[in-house]
Amino acid sequence: MKKKINYRLISQIFFFALVALITMNHYLAESGDGLPFIGSMSLHAICPYGGVATFVALLKYGVFVQKIHPSSLVMLGIILFAGVLFGPVVCSYACPLGSIQEWIGKIGKRVFKKHNKIIPYSIDSKLRYVRYFVLIFTVYVTTNSLKLMFLNIDPYYALFNFWSEEAVVGGIVALIATLVLSLLVERPWCKYFCPFGALMGLTNFIRIFKIRRKSETCIDCKACDRACPMNIKVSDKEVVRNHQCISCGECTSDAVCPVEDTVEMKM
Structure with a gap:
């Protein structure tokens, strides 16, 4: 039987490589060595979650959150539109942090027999609502401070900046913990802590497809x-x-x- 093409894996690799290239190029552009056809956009410019707090800040104060580019609002709009159609496809097809958790999880499946079943249901079912607290808390704090406070613990940002001076200790610790837990639990950050995943999860109640x-x-x-x-x-x-x-x-x-x-x- 002919083996089917894994389009989701291809999409995951593409977006992981794209975000890595954009982040690296931004770092190089500061010293004049960046690639001209990409420009010097930063990770903040393509982060849809930055657009969430900025949207609230625009409604409340009429200003942007520090470091957030208008392109984040565009990204947010596109992703929410896709969510209304197909649900949180960005989480499974495009999010680099989700992808690397999944790839490490494949190793965990080979090593641990109880992979993804290690946390009792009574605890797991409650932990899954923590990400909504993270969503509400980070949007509230960011909107009122107009600063990206979430960067202090953001494993997504740390994933692409751990090697640079922009790395934050809290983010690196969160990243390491996420990757280690991925050996035992499928997509632990996505399940329990991701604020943007929490927002996108709500589209499952209204999605068309x-x-x-x-x-x-x-x-x-x-x-x-x-x-x-x-x-x-x-x-x-x-x-x-x-x-x-x-x-x-x-x-x-x-x-x-x-x-x-x-x-x-x-x-």
Whole structure:
């Protein structure tokens, strides 16, 4: 049987390389050695989460948060539009931090038998709401200070700046902890702490193209449940509206479901 092309992996590698190139080029541009066709844009200019606090600051004070570029608002708008259509696809197809957690998680699956099942459900189910507290708290603090306070603990920023003088100790510690935990838990930052993931997770309740399971043809093999990196029980739902879904498509008939057209993303 012909092996299917993994378009999601290709997308993950592309965006990881793109963000790394932009970040490195910004660093080089400061000394006059940057690539001219990219320009000197920084990581802040392409960070949609920076656009969240800036949008609130614009409404409240009519000003931008420090270091945030208008392009962040454009990025935010594009991603939210995609979210309304397909849910949090940016989390599974484009986010570099999500991708590297996933790649390390593949190593964890080979080493630890209880990978992604190590945290008891009673604790795991509560931890998943922490990211909403992080969202509310960081937007509140950033809006009132007009400074990117989240940088002090942001593993995403640390991932692409750990080698430079812009690295923050708190961010590096958060990054190391995230990568180590990825050996045991699938996408731990995404599940429990990511504020932008929390915002995007809400699009699962209004998205147009949904993950749907056809109960008439479902054979209850639970393959979709085992494949879901976010531990969502797809097999007992007609439509997946879970706020943790990242629209990765790992549960669909094209990926793991043995029955054609049983689990699909459609209107």
